[in-house]
Amino acid sequence: MLWSLFGLPLVVGVALLLAGHRADHHAAVVSITTSVVTLGMSIAAAIIRPAMSVPYLRGITFGLRVDGLSAVLVVTVAVVTLAVLVFAAGEFGAGEAQARYHGLMLVFASAMLLTVTATTLVTLLMAWEVMSAMSYALIGFHWRQRRRAASGTVAFLVTRAADLGLYVAAGAALAGGASGLTLDALAGLPDGWRDVVAGGVILAAAGKSAQLPFSFWLARAMDGPSSTSALLHSATMVAAGSYLLLRLEPLLAATPWAPPLVAWLGAITALALGAVAVVQTDLKQLLAASTCSQVGFMVLAAGAGGVAAGSAQLVAHALTKSLLFLTAGAWLMALGTKHLPDLTGVARRYPVVGTTFTVGAVTLAGLPPLSLWATKDQVLTATVPSAPALYLVGLAAAALSAAYAMRAVTLVWSPPTAEPRFDTEHPGTRRVSRAQSVVLPPLASGAALLGVLAVPGVWSAFARLVSHGREATPEWWEAAVSAAVALAAAAAAVAVVRLRGDVPEQGGLLRWLGLEAFARERIARPAVTTGQVLARFDDQVVAGAVRGTATLGLRLARMTTLRWEPVVGGAVRGVAGGVRRLGHLARRPQTGQLHQYYAEIAVLLTALVVLLIVL
Template sequence: MLWLLVGIPLVVGTVLLLPGRRADPYAGPVAIGATVLTLATSILVAVERPAISVAYLKGVAFGLRVDGLSAVMVITVAVVLLAVLVFAAGEFGPEEARARFFGFMLVFAGAMLVTVTASTVVALLMAWEVMGAMSYALIGFWWRDAGRASSGTVAFLTTRAADLGLYLAAGAALAGGAGALELSELARLPDGWRDVVAAGVVLAAMGKSAQLPFSFWLSRAMDGPSPVSALLHSATMVAAGAYLLLRLEPLLSATAWAAVLVAWLGALTALALGAVALVQRDLKQLLAASTCAQVGFMVLAAGAGGVAAGSAHLVAHALTKSLLFLAAGAWLAALGTKNLPDLRGVARRYPVVGATFTVGAVTLAGIPPLSIWATKDEVLAAALHESTPLYLLGLAAAALSAAYAARAAVLVWSAPAPDPEWDTDRQGTRRVSPWQRNALPPLAAGAALVGVLAVHSVWSEFAAIVSDGEEPTPVWWEYLLSTAVALIAAGAAAAVVWQRGDVPMQQRLGEWLGLEALARAGVAVPAQRTAEMLARFDDRVVDGGVRATAAVGTSFAGTVDARLEWSVEATVRALAEGFRKLGRLARRPQTGQLHHYYAQAVVVLAALAVLLVVL
């Protein structure tokens, strides 16, 4: 059954990619059918909890296993994938490369399913690589647009640079004695090697989940199609890094520094990218920065030991953020713009999309009794158990979440702009298709109903499924404080929008803290300069040495040919001539007359006699 779970999307996705455009007419129904089967299989494996292991190298296996944490994740991935593909069936027309799109999406989701069920480093690395490759293909899906292709490259290279950490971790695990490369063995490595493994895992996870300082690649990912953004930001690639940290929380806790570093990086990302989201003029950019911030809460939970809290927040965020991105995508397809000032009143024009978007925004704001209110407070409780400053930082980040979510909701319901600029990103259709519209209500219902986790008995059951240890839970004053903070922040943002039209723009925040420029100046440019210097060294020293050696050899050969060849040849000719003369002299005595032979014999014998007498 577990092979079936990961095999259906991987095999069907690959089959859709092979025929090219000939598969376009039936790509959508086939992909949706495969996803329905995947969802049904995910429910079965969540109940049965199977495990498989296949020998890869001697003593090293490719292993998959479903436990409580991965059971929750496989269902989440399948649910979100189904909603996203239903939406995409209504967005991509017959002129689009539908088979290529749906094929890549299925392979992408299949790689995530392998990631969340991987029990060995080998399986994790394979899935990690496929996810990276598929993200490049999907972000740059419209590859004829140079800007979009460049965005795919930036995202791919940034995450690939961080992915090297996972290879570092695998090598250190082997060197440290974890020969089977089981994920469960990593926390038991000896000191030193365990620290190296933890460092590699943290680096790879921070890059994949777009945490500081890697956050900028997620801004570039917005150049992909809206369904790609919805899947990538909610239940697959960006969530993979946070999931990895939650999965390997025992490894983080076993080191003296990793858990603390992870917790503070997550909290700082939640705060900084929350501020970035607050000032964005582009709706998809706002949601992208929000993703970095919300994943920061998951990373904070992993560092603080809140595996159940981080897992619950991951599920709630996956449902909420896929809903918001699909709603933004519906408006983009209809009106051809994602510029927030030009989307004023759009919720009134498309009420189903507007209503579901509002549910998502209120959920994202952390307003009770919806899901993120409950899960965010569980994360904050874990943070408070570790450090009061960490809790206060998380609470400030939660206030920013409420503010940017309220700002987006108020803008889309406010009075329409007198002269909006539509069709700036693409040619709008002025309608939302039934496929797009029908994908939204189930996600909105899920985002709201997961708030049942705030009920103590329900939370206890969930925590027992995904985590082995006891975790702190919020008390009444924590719920009350976070609710007050969320309502005050949301009300303040709404008041600013109503009175001033929108929040004031801050250029540095609007440009994602200038992280991409810093990465180019601090990493890309030095790396390019180093590469150019090494290329010159190769041309002038390595390749130049080879050319110089060849030139010296050629010159020496010419010298030998000019100076020695004639003497060698003359010597050979002289020897040949001497032997030729000796041969002519040797033929002279051969007369055929017997008396000549006797005379020659007498002469020879006489010579020998004289020689004997002399000697």
């Protein structure tokens, strides 16, 4: 079952990629059918809880398991993937490489299913790599447009730079003696090795989940198709980092410095990117910044030890954000723009899309009794025992969530104050297809109904399923405070939009705190300059020395050939000739006649006598 769970979408996705344009007409039907079957298998796996482990290398295994946490996630990934692929069937027209797109999406979903069921670092690394490659291909899907291709490259390079942390963690785990490189063994590593593993995991998770300072890649990811954004920002790529931290919460808890670092990283990201979302004039950019902020709550929960709270936030956010990105994509397809001031009144023009968008946005605002209100309360409650200051920062971030969500709702329902400018990005179709609209009500219902997690009995059952432990339940006053803060922030946002039309643009916040410019000027440009200097050093000094040595050797060889070869050769020939002549002379006395030999002996003896007399 586990092989089939991730193997089926992987095999079908690769087959579509290999088939290419020949499969364009059938790609949507094939991918949707595959997603339906995968959803059925994910539900069965969540009930049966299968596990497997096979040898990979000596002492290292390839392992998969569906436990309480992964059971919730595999179903969530399958549900969102199915909804997104149905929407994509209406997003792409004939001749738009549907086979390539649906193939990439299926392989992407397969990698996420492998990620959430992985029990060893080897399995996790394999899934991690595939996910990065697919995200690059999907963001830059329209690669003939230079900006989109560049955006895919930016996202790929930023996440890959952070992914190096996971390789460092794997190396440290291997050196520290983690049995089979299993995830469960990481918390028991010796001091030092455990610190390195925790640091690598946090770095990789922060990059994948677009937490500070890596958040800006998510802004560039908006250049991909809307269905890509819906999948990438909800239940897959961005959720993978927070899931990893929730899965490895025992490792964080065993490393004294890790929990506060992770918790404050999530809290600050939630607050800062919430402020970024408030001022965005592009609807997809608003939702992207919102994703960073909402994932920050999941990271905060992992640092505070609230595994169940973070998991609930992940599931609720997946349904909510996939809904919002799909509605934004439907308007973009119909009107050719995602500029918020030009989208005033579109909810009235497209009531199904507008109503479901409103449900998603109100859920995102954290208003009671909807899902994100319940899950954010659980996250905030988890912070109280460790650091009350985290509670206040999280509460402020929740207020910003209400502000930017209700600002968007107010704008799309307000009557246009001027003639809107449509078709600024591409010619709009002026309609929303059935494939695009049919998936919106189910997602809206799920996002709203998960507010049942606020019921103590339901929450206790969910916490036992996911974390095998009892997590604190918000007191009545905590729920009341968060609801009051969200309602106040929402009311203020509505009032500001109605009185002033919209919030004024804030340069630094509008440009995502200048994170991309900082990375380009302070990291990328110095790195490129250093590389150029090293390349010149290599060309002029290292390679020059090699070339100079070779040239000197050649010149010495030529000098030896021209000046010394005749002398040396003549000496050799002279010695050889002398030896040859001596050989000829030595043969002359050897006649074979005895009297001649006696004469020679007599001469020799006479010479010896003379020599003795003389000396």
